[in-house]
Amino acid sequence: MQRIPVGFGAELRRRRIEAGLSLGKLATLICFSKGHLSKIERGVKAPSHDLAQLCDSALNAGGQLSSLISAPERSVDEAPLTDADVAVPWTLRMQAGGESDFVAFDPTSPGGGSVPASIVSWSLAPPLLESGETNSALPYFRNVFDEFRRLGQLFGPAVVAQLCIAATSALRGMAHQAQPAHRGVVLRLASRFAEYTGWMAQEAGSDAASLWWTEQAVQLAADGGDDELAAYALVRRAELALYTGDSMATVQLARLAGQQARSARIRGLAAQREAQGHALVGDRDACRRALDRGAELTSGAAPPGDADPVLGSIHLPDLTAFVAGWCMHDLGSPAEAVTLLGDGLDAIPAESRRARARYGARLALALANVGEIEPACAIAELVASHVALIDSATIRADLLRLSRVLNRWPKNPTVRRTLPHLAIGLHTHRIGPGTPG
Structure with missing residues (x-):
């Protein structure tokens, strides 16, 4: 409840009378109702800063009326940032339709299993895109993806994964608003962000998160008309098995990927992963056959620059x-x-x-x-x-x-x-x- 400043109403009435203005005349000058102004003079209602400034001007009070009102009490949402606020925990909940909710929590609020009190919350509605806007935005997101890949060469998952997750969510929301002709392209690009997030999860040491994000990528790609990422997901799963020393699973998953893949590149990557699985158990002949097959399949030209981003490693020259x-x-x-x-x-x-x-x-x-x-x-x-x-x-x-x-x-x-x-x-x-x- 807003506090009524002591003495404001009496001072306003004194200055109004000295200026020779009736209550109705002053109310007309400042565009407030006579009844509202009467309640303020009688101390029944608290004045706003806007009203005090208008009265200062109308009565030539030189800011004296405004000075009687203390600085407005800020709500929690309007409070200025302090050093402690910068370190508060926050969360960004991102919905499939593009809606997002940002909440920053008060670290000093009591725990005991209850949800901590929020300091600030912010709801973001999904984008409303006109025809053509989605298509014009895609080159920017494609450039962002390439930049994130480069960033992943310089820094760790703690930096890159968060950016990729936000971009995936933004594109997923855009897809719901996009025209049918552009929806597939948006979803396929979103799938690449999700797949790279899965790679960052593996680099961070979380195989479970890596698998989850890879499956999200497969679904997004499939919704966008691309079934090839499902085959590449098997190559990724074979890699996870390789790092755990499971040679049998590595070979089986890689072979399955090679059978499902249509592109020579994914079949080649699958053959290379199969070769690594054979090497784990010392099967030199099978390893060399798989290496030869992989070399032949991956020797072709890279896809054109305007195609979907290339799957797999792009930073190793050979x-x-x-x-x-x-x-x-x-x-x-x-x-x-x-x-x-x-x-x-x-x-x-x-x-x-x-x-x-x-x-x-x-x-x-x-x-x-x-x-x-x-x-x-x-x-x-x-x-x-x-x-x-x-x-x-x-x-x-x-x-x-x-x-x-x-x-x-x-x-x-x-x-x-x-x-x-x-x-x-x-x-x-x-x-x-x-x-x-």
Whole structure:
């Protein structure tokens, strides 16, 4: 309830009478009703700042009436930001139709299982798009997707995943308002954001979240008329099985992906994943056959620039050589792996930290296993510095293997200098509530 300032009504009445104005005349001058003004003079109703300023002007009071009113009490929603407000937790609930609700919570409100009090809330309605607006917006979202991919090479999931999730939701909402001719394109682009979110989840070490987002991507793509992402999702699932050491599931999922895929690229990626599965169990012949098939399928030209974004890795200049080197190492032939990987690290741009770290980890592992300790350690330190920034659970798995290999030379001064760097790279930096054990 608004507080009635003491003395305002009496002062207003005194100044009105001194100015020779009737209550009705002043009410006319300031465009308020006579009854409203009467209640203010009698102290029954509180004046607003607008009314006080109008009366100041009409009575030449020089701001004296306004000064009798204290600064307006701000509602919780209008309170200025403080240092504590910047750190408050918030949530953004995004609905399938494009509606969103933003809520910031009061960290000082009592807990006990109850929902904390909100400091500010904001509801966002879905976009209302005219014909043609959706199509004109798509190039911007496509550019955003490419930028997010580049950002994912520089920083970790804590930065990139949140941006991808918001973009996925925005496009999903746009699809509900889009014209039928454009709806499929919007949904397919949304599916690429969702799929990349799944990759970021895997890099963060959450296989469950990775699978969930990949399934969301499959559904969005299917709704947009693209069934090919379903085949690629099997390649992604095969990769998750690969990192858990499940060779049988890796091979089975990769073969199923190859059978379902229509494009040569997805069939090629599936063959490469199958080869990695065979390498896990030492089946050299099956591995080489799959590698040859993958090399043949992926040697074709990339899709045109105006097509849907390319699925799979785009930051490794020679993906075929990288996968072959990976397989040779797992087959117990690190010398062959070194030959295949060779100088490929230098061909990866400096800004592609994630790709350089992934490639470098495998190259350092192969070098260490052939006794090339000095170059292995030099690359290992580079990889560790990158992983500390990009937060990759998959590359940390290789770093852990590398650390164990290097520990076979505990007295080597280069190894002793490098191992602390690897320890920093293996540290996840996740601290606080909800940190995985």
